[in-house]
Amino acid sequence: MRHPQLNRHGELTHLLTTEGLSRALLMRLLDRIETLMPQATQSLDPSICLQGKKVSLHFLVNLCEDDRLTQQRFVRAAEQMSAEVQKGDVWRDCDILVTRHASSGAPFELAQHLPSHVHLINAGDGCHADPTQALFNAYVIRQIKKDFSNLTIVIVGDVLHSREARSTIHALTTLGVPEVRVVGPHTLMPEGLAQFGVRAFTKLSDGLSKADVLIVLPPPQAAVVGTHIPSLREFELAYAISKEKLSCAQTDCLVLTPHAVSHMMVDRESTHLAVNMAVMSLLAGASS
Amino acid sequence: MKLLIKNGRIIDPASGVDVVGALCVAEGRIVAVGPIPPEFKAERILDATDKWVLPGLVDLSAQLSAPGFSSQEHLETEMRAALAGGVTTVVHAPEAQAVVDTPACVRAFNACFDWVRPINIYPLGAMTLGLAGQGLTEMAAMVEAGCIAFSQADRPVLDTRMMLRAMQYAKTVDVALWLRPQEPWLSQGGVAASGAYASRLGLPALAVEAETIALQTLLTLQRMTGVRLHLCRLSSATALAMVRAAKKEGLPITCDVAVNHLHLTDVDIGFYDSNFRLDPPLRGQRDRDAIRQGLLDGTIDAVCSSHLPITLELKQRAFEEATPGAIGLELLLSLVLKWAQDTRTPLVEALKLVTAGPSQVLSKCVSAPLPGVLCVGAQADICVVDPEAYWMVNRENLVSRGINTPFFGRELSGRVQVTVLRGEVAWELRL
Numbered sequence: 001m002r003h004p005q006l007n008r009h010g011e012l013t014h015l016l017t018t019e020g021l022s023r024a025l026l027m028r029l030l031d032r033i034e035t036l037m038p039q040a041t042q043s044l045d046p047s048i049c050l051q052g053k054k055v056s057l058h059f060l061v062n063l064c065e066d067d068r069l070t071q072q073r074f075v076r077a078a079e080q081m082s083a084e085v086q087k088g089d090v091w092r093d094c095d096i097l098v099t100r101h102a103s104s105g106a107p108f109e110l111a112q113h114l115p116s117h118v119h120l121i122n123a124g125d126g127c128h129a130d131p132t133q134a135l136f137n138a139y140v141i142r143q144i145k146k147d148f149s150n151l152t153i154v155i156v157g158d159v160l161h162s163r164e165a166r167s168t169i170h171a172l173t174t175l176g177v178p179e180v181r182v183v184g185p186h187t188l189m190p191e192g193l194a195q196f197g198v199r200a201f202t203k204l205s206d207g208l209s210k211a212d213v214l215i216v217l218p219p220p221q222a223a224v225v226g227t228h229i230p231s232l233r234e235f236e237l238a239y240a241i242s243k244e245k246l247s248c249a250q251t252d253c254l255v256l257t258p259h260a261v262s263h264m265m266v267d268r269e270s271t272h273l274a275v276n277m278a279v280m281s282l283l284a285g286a287s288s
Numbered sequence: 289m290k291l292l293i294k295n296g297r298i299i300d301p302a303s304g305v306d307v308v309g310a311l312c313v314a315e316g317r318i319v320a321v322g323p324i325p326p327e328f329k330a331e332r333i334l335d336a337t338d339k340w341v342l343p344g345l346v347d348l349s350a351q352l353s354a355p356g357f358s359s360q361e362h363l364e365t366e367m368r369a370a371l372a373g374g375v376t377t378v379v380h381a382p383e384a385q386a387v388v389d390t391p392a393c394v395r396a397f398n399a400c401f402d403w404v405r406p407i408n409i410y411p412l413g414a415m416t417l418g419l420a421g422q423g424l425t426e427m428a429a430m431v432e433a434g435c436i437a438f439s440q441a442d443r444p445v446l447d448t449r450m451m452l453r454a455m456q457y458a459k460t461v462d463v464a465l466w467l468r469p470q471e472p473w474l475s476q477g478g479v480a481a482s483g484a485y486a487s488r489l490g491l492p493a494l495a496v497e498a499e500t501i502a503l504q505t506l507l508t509l510q511r512m513t514g515v516r517l518h519l520c521r522l523s524s525a526t527a528l529a530m531v532r533a534a535k536k537e538g539l540p541i542t543c544d545v546a547v548n549h550l551h552l553t554d555v556d557i558g559f560y561d562s563n564f565r566l567d568p569p570l571r572g573q574r575d576r577d578a579i580r581q582g583l584l585d586g587t588i589d590a591v592c593s594s595h596l597p598i599t600l601e602l603k604q605r606a607f608e609e610a611t612p613g614a615i616g617l618e619l620l621l622s623l624v625l626k627w628a629q630d631t632r633t634p635l636v637e638a639l640k641l642v643t644a645g646p647s648q649v650l651s652k653c654v655s656a657p658l659p660g661v662l663c664v665g666a667q668a669d670i671c672v673v674d675p676e677a678y679w680m681v682n683r684e685n686l687v688s689r690g691i692n693t694p695f696f697g698r699e700l701s702g703r704v705q706v707t708v709l710r711g712e713v714a715w716e717l718r719l
Contacts (some may be wrong), residue, residue: 001558001559003559004559019488101606103605103606103607103608103609104489104490104491104560104606104607104608105489105490105491105559105560105606105607105608106606108559108560109560109562109604109605109606109607125490125606126490126491126606126608127490127491128489128490128491129490163490166488166490190486190487190493191482191483191484191486191487191493192483192484192485192487192488193487195484195488196484196487196488
């Protein structure tokens with residue numbers, strides 16, 4: 001069965017998930033992000049331009065700060081590429097549709113009903129996928145660590161409810177990362193992690209042993225406090241990162257948190273911008 | 289009408305008859321099987337050359353009305369869908385939208401279906417008032433009004449004491465309980481069977497223990513009370529192993545499975561196709577294999593359609609928001625035949641699961657005459673099937689208002705040509 005994000009020629013027509021993307025395609029995306037990095041903050045090279053294209057955003061969630069930030073990043077990326085950002089329920093008339101939905105799989109249902117000229121970017125669906133965040137993580141790791149093939153990468157937090165975790169795991173395993181670990185309590189671990197190619201740990205010190213990269217997920221949402229974990233305080237006692245806890249990781253361990261990257265060379269906002277521009281330009285067929 | 293069906297391969301799994309010959313019908317009953325009595329003068333003759341002549345199918349679980357499909361017109365359409373599938377007898381579960389929980393409701397239910405000249409419908413009454421799991425219904429009076437057994441549909445009972453009392457009372461009234469094992473808390477919120485695939489899709493998972501813990505409770509209470517129990521739509525290998533052991537122990541239990549679970553597993557959900565959003569959910573290959581084994585070794589007594597028509601508006605949504613369920617009346621026979629072909633199961637054994645098998649389950653709830661048999665004296669509920677006819681499951685070929693089936697767009701073999709109900713031709717396929 002052909003993946004709905006690929007057309008019959010195997011080209012990317014939507015970006016719904018990192019799962020199922022080939023290594024070649026992922027590398028192409030990372031290369032494009034690298035090309036666009038200088039463009040993200042300067043004037044755009046006219047050859048990479050979405051002039052005349054329309055971008056529409058539909059975030060069918062109760063907007064929180066993260067949702068607004070994500071929206072702003074996509075709007076800035078579209079504007080940087082001279083695309084027109086549309087408002088309102090005009091998604092059938094746009095060229096690129098960016099969605100975020102509370103239910104896993106919603107973009108797949110939507111993609112089936114879109115006109116063929118509309119390209120869909122999934123900005124997050126339920127607990128399932130956040131491909132642009134995964135591309136961000138993969139790009140930063142490549143920039144600092146250069147080579148995926150000898151890394152131990154650890155993801156800490158509420159993996160069960162994290163679309164970032166799932167998308168990042170798929171991207172990293174496809175890119176050849178030999179060891180991907182997740183750390184968290186059993187109550188916040190999905191089943192079948194071994195089939196994802198991932199090792200699970202409940203003790204932070206065990207999971208962090210000799211880690212090259214640490215990805216810290218956002219704190220568990222209020223809805224799981226009391227049902228999955230007794231309190232945020234106890235969760236932080238076990239899983240919050242500190243200099244002391246990082247001592248069992250590699251000395252040059254790269255740490256990515258929701259608000260910062262430990263390496264000074266990485267400008268978060270420029271990188272997010274470049275990721276969004278890269279995805280939009282690839283889907284819309286702009287040359288570079 | 290005096291009806292003669294000639295030259296067909298007459299297959300009656302109940303008696304083991306498998307012979308090419310004639311079947312004669314008069315005054316709503318079968319009067320001869322095999323040779324034609326010399327004095328029989330048919331008013332209508334059906335030539336069933338190269339066709340199978342089967343008992344009308346017996347479906348132990350079908351809902352003929354559902355949200356968006358509850359008008360009289362819709363009921364008639366779903367009845368015709370049943371006939372198009374060769375189904376002449378249906379056990380109708382109590383519905384959340386119109387709960388049958390009093391004798392008056394039973395009479396109203398029967399009156400409603402009488403008006404549309406139905407197939408044979410056996411209503412299940414609600415075990416508790418409003419299916420709320422709190423107050424017992426007047427089981428004795430409802431049996432008097434026409435219920436054959438009692439059920440909680442898909443609503444779990446929260447209070448185990450209530451379940452115990454319901455079993456004790458049902459035993460008092462000498463009536464069976466038809467229950468689907470569902471642990472009330474573990475079954476909340478899950479939309480896909482727990483496992484690697486649900487994790488991959490980021491879907492809320494439904495642990496298999498939601499079925500097995502509840503089943504353990506039901507079997508324990510059943511041993512305490514001695515009530516007759518029919519377990520509906522089992523879906524897991526562990527549950528079937530428990531039923532196998534319980535039957536070996538001699539407990540008076542029977543069980544059925546939904547026809548879609550003979551074929552499909554969780555990975556068939558693919559890219560969130562909500563036609564595969566079912567209840568119980570599709571499980572792993574091990575569970576599907578256990579179901580297939582259970583059908584062969586007699587652990588499972590019947591296969592049902594679990595028919596539930598759902599509007600496009602309720603189905604074409606994100607997977608976890610879509611209403612679970614699928615139509616199945618028109619696919620029941622084809623899917624059972626497909627299973628028989630795939631597993632090289634003898635035809636008679638396969639057909640038993642939709643005729644004599646469910647008939648045997650019903651025999652514990654209703655007095656004779658039983659449906660699903662082709663013998664002299666039986667009510668003439670018959671279907672004539674072309675085993676070589678292939679048909680596409682699409683809007684044009686489906687009679688049901690719903691098109692929600694995982695097999696939509698697939699080609700199946702074995703198509704009902706004629707359905708006879710109480711001796712009258714009630715359905716003929718027109719191409």
